[in-house]
Amino acid sequence: MKRIRVLLALMGLEIGGAETHAVELAKYLCKKGYIVYAVSSGGVYEKELADAGVRHYYAPLTKKDPISMYKSYSVIKNVVLREKIDLIHAHARIPAFVSSLVKKKLGIPLVSTVHGVYSTAWHYKMLTNWGDEAVCVSEDVQKYVIENYNFSPDNTLITINGIDTDVFSGDFIHYDTLAEFNLPEHAFKIVCVSRLDAGNTNAAYSLLSIAGKLSEQIDELKIIMVGGGSEFEKISALCDEKNSELKKEIFVMTNSRTDVHKFLSIADVFVGISRAALEAMSARVPVILTGQFGYGGIFSPDNLDVCLKNNFTCRGEDFASDNTFFEDIMTVYNMPNEKRSALTQFGRETVLKNYSVTAMAENTITAYKKVLREKANSYDFMISGYFGFNNSGDDALLQAMLDNLKSLDKDVRIVVLSRRPDETVKRYNVDAINRFSPFKVMKVMNRTKVLLSGGGSLIQDVTSTKSILYYLTIMKTALKKHMSLMVYANGVGPINRAKNRRLTKKIFDKADIITLREEGSLKLLKEIGVTNDNIILTADPALNLVPSDAELTENVLRSHGIKGDINLIGVSVREWNKNEHNFEKTFAKNLDIICRMNNVYPVFLPMQLPNDLEFSKKICENLETPYYIIGTRYDEKIFAGIISRCSLLIGMRLHSLIYAASVCVPIVGIVYDPKVKSFLDYVGQTHFIGAEKISGENFIGIISDCLKNKDTIKEEFKKRIDVLCKKAKYNADIAMKLLNKETIITFDAEENAENTEEAHSENTGD
Structure with a gap:
């Protein structure tokens, strides 16, 4: 399965509810296989994110000035x-x-988690855009949005604040x-955890107000304030003054901490x-709810519904007097153990x-899936090859690549250069x-992750230099656009040209x-000096082509006047200047x-229309034997089905030989290009x-010998092709690993054959 790449954009990574929420979400997403990045002004949680495998980028997201x-x-744009x-x-x-703004520029989907209710003054509303989907932490926040x-x-x-219980x-x-x-x-330890910024200091000031009164009633009292922020120095100075006034070290200031759980483990009340x-x-820990929005008092079954509705923020609640606050703390201080135990157990339950990390994160993933389904404009793979030229071989190659990739993840997004x-x-149901x-x-390319260049014989200059320069330029541009590059099968x-060799080496x-x-x-790449260590010998993806079923194949043959009991040999030829x-x-x-x-009849199979068809007709004009020409443009599965009805195939076009190999029909290759001989060697065919x-x-003798021994050849051929088909599927496995930024294990030719099946099953096990 492909791994979704998510960028979490936060103001900062200091102590705070939104920050902790995002950190817990990031860790969960990483465990679920997402690739997560973060951008913020930084803070104490950077290390925790790094330990989870999240890369952090710095941006001054706490500041509102235009610069x-x-x-x-x-x-953010550059990270995207x-x-x-x-x-x-x-x-x-x-x-x-x-x-x-990045969404507007690049078209990328945007989800926002709205953690609270903010000012709706006109100048603030101008700076508000929640994107495609707003994930709200409570009902009142949803109503506000x-x-x-x-x-x-x-x-x-609506989501929740997910807590790692x-x-x-x-x-x-x-x-x-x-x-x-x-x-x-x-x-008796009172713990207050809060970011000490302007507007978030109500609880701190309330504790300062009643500290003297509390110290008169509680002999050993410690008030521990966990958190930093713009008001930290001011609050810290006031706490020092209060300690001096009371002649006791009551207040303890910790500044920003990521080990909040340790302070809560020693708390008697929060x-x-x-x-x-x-x-x-x-x-x-018993909880007394008080903050910038109001006063909620001691959390208990009596105020559960109100707390759930406002997400434990006290929004909509009245502010309480210092005396009420003092009395609630003393109530907890004097609470019998049995009642205290019941209260804290109710809190944990x-x-x-209602507040597990799993539930929170899965709510968020639901939003991700919805937005990606409706708004996604990025691609996982761009496929570059000789597509859209009515060449059956390359069409088969594209179909096999698409089938193999989608067998690993049906939702993988692909765009083809055609x-x-x-x-x-229309033909492939792909962009x-x-x-x-x-x-x-x-x-x-700006919004595509991986370029798959191939397959086929793209990197050659026999036909022209323009062709090789085109494909190498596409690769070079992809690298400049920060795409991963796979030269695919x-x-x-x-x-032949020295300049083309140098350029190929540089890009490869x-x-x-x-x-x-x-x-x-492989030998040629070594010859021209390619030093890339990540080279794997696999096989042509078209070997995994599934032929049309027997009924469809027979119907096609009948439409061309070919009866079911006739003995056929396939012929695929092309015009060539040599x-x-x-x-x-x-x-x-x-x-x-x-x-x-041999009492056989030829059926000509033009791979590229109209060129191969015209050349086949020139041969047929000189034939005495009755012949057949499949001059209609069929898809590659039907071609493979037709070849499966032949006793053997005589082929010049490489992909006619590959079609024959995919259905284990013996082949006689007419070698006009080294790639044909290389393929024959690779599949173990000697004719x-x-x-x-x-x-x-010799030509007549070679074909007659192949026909004579066709059953033995076919049996050995099948064993060889079974191995190669596994190798061919491994191309897609490698591509998916590259997409997901996973380690790719490179094998030599023999090891790869033995390990491909296992690798493929591991990647499709879900």
């Missing part, structure tokens, strides 16, 4: 382009707004934390709101039932763009992985002899003749 916001925009991000998930208003931003209810969903378990005391801050084990309150409940993109879209539209190709060569050395369909290509003089007449003469000797030697008696 800082432009810097943040540039960072470089890392080929599938979607952005923003947390908080500024990251969501900046990400929306819908009513204030014209957001469709269909594009919102294993970490926040309260099962044992962290004595190292007691020792670090010189805290007596038997002291003071605060939101996520930190839920973490305390999970750790079996509330979290277990000469006739409209035809490619396609014109291969000769450079600006469009480059634009799509290629047959390389011949490459930069490829992430190279798979080759036969050993001749063919023997009078090739058509000589070939027809020898074919007549072969047909008379062949040079295109310039078909006039000799």
Whole structure:
């Protein structure tokens, strides 16, 4: 399965509910196979993200001034382009707004988690854009988003603050934390966890107000404030003053910490709101809810419904007097053990039932899937090859590549470079763009992860230098666009010109992985000096072609006047400038002899229309034996089905030989290009003749010998092809590993054959 690439955009990574929420989400996503990146102004949680495998990028997302916001925009845009991000998930208003600008520029889907209710003043609303889907942490937040931003209810969903109940378990005391801050084990410890920024300090000031009164009633009292922020120094100074005034070290300031669970493990009561309150409940600590939105009091079954509705934020609640706050703390202090145990157990059960990390993350994944289904505009693979030219061999290759990739993940997104993109879209049900539209190709490359160059014999300069330069330029451009590059099941060569050899070496050395369909290509790459260590000998994907069923095949043959009991030999030829003089007449003469000797009839199979059809007709004009020509353009499965009805195939076109191999029909190759001989060697077929030697008696003898021993050849052929088919499927496995940034194990030719089946089953086991 492909791994989705997500960029989490946050203001920062200091202590805070939204930050902790995002960190827990990131860790869960990594465990589920997502590739996660983060962008923020940094903070104490960077290491925790790094340990989970999340790469962090810096951007000044805490600042609203135009210069800082432009810097943040540039960072996020570049990360999206470089890392080929599938979607952005923003947390908080500024990251969501900046990400929306990137969305507008690049068309990338955007999900935002709305963690609270923010000001709706006109100038703030101008800086608010929640993207395609708003994930709201409570019902009141969802209502706020819908009513204030014209957001469709269909594009919102409610999630929760997911709490890691294993970490926040309260099962044992962290004595190292007691020792670090010189805290007596038997002291009554009030723990307040909050980011100490402007607007978030209500609980801290309330504790300062009643500290004197509390110290009169509680002999050993410690008030521990966990968190940093813009108001930290000010609050810290006030706490020092209060300690001096009371002549006791009551207040302890920790600044920002990532080990919040340790402080909750030593707490006798927690003071605060939101996520930190839920973490305390999970750790079996009594909770008093108070913060910038109001006062909720001691959490208990009596106020459960209200707390669930406002997500433990006290939104909509009245503020309480210092005396009420004091009395609630004293109630907890004097609470009998049995009642305290019941209260804390209720708190933990509330979290277990309503606030698991799994539930939160799965809610978010639901939003991801919805947005990617509706808004995705990126691609996993771009396939570059000789497609859209009415060449049956290359059409078969494309079909096999698509089938193999989609067998691993039916939702994989693919775009094909084609000469006739409209035809490619209709025929293969895949996106396609014109291969000769450079600006469009480059634009799509910006949002595509992997280039698959191949297969076929793309890298050769026998036909022309223009061809090899085109494919190498596509590869070079892909690398510049930060795409991964796989040279996919290629047959390389011949490459005769020195400049073309140098350019091939330069590009191939930069490829992430190279798979080759036969050993001749491997030898050529070594000859031209390619030093890339990631080269694997596989096989042509078209070997996995599934032929049309027998009924369809017979119907096609009947439509061309071919009866079911006739003995056929397949013929696939092409015009070639180095063919023997009078090739058509000589070939027809020898074919007549072969047909008379073996009581067979030729069926001509033009692979590329109209060129091969016209050349086949020239041969047929000189034939005495009754013949058949399949002059209709059929798909590759029907061609393979027709060949399966033949006793053997005489082939020049490489892919006619590959079709025959896929159905284990013996082949006689007419070698006009080294790639034909290399393929025959690779599949273990020894019957062949040079295109310039078909006039000799050897040609007749070679074909007659092949027909005579066809049953033995077919049996041995099948054993060889079974191995090669496994190798051919391994191309797609490698491509998927490259897409998912997984380790690719390279084998030599023999090891690869033995390991391919296991590798394939591992990748499709889900």
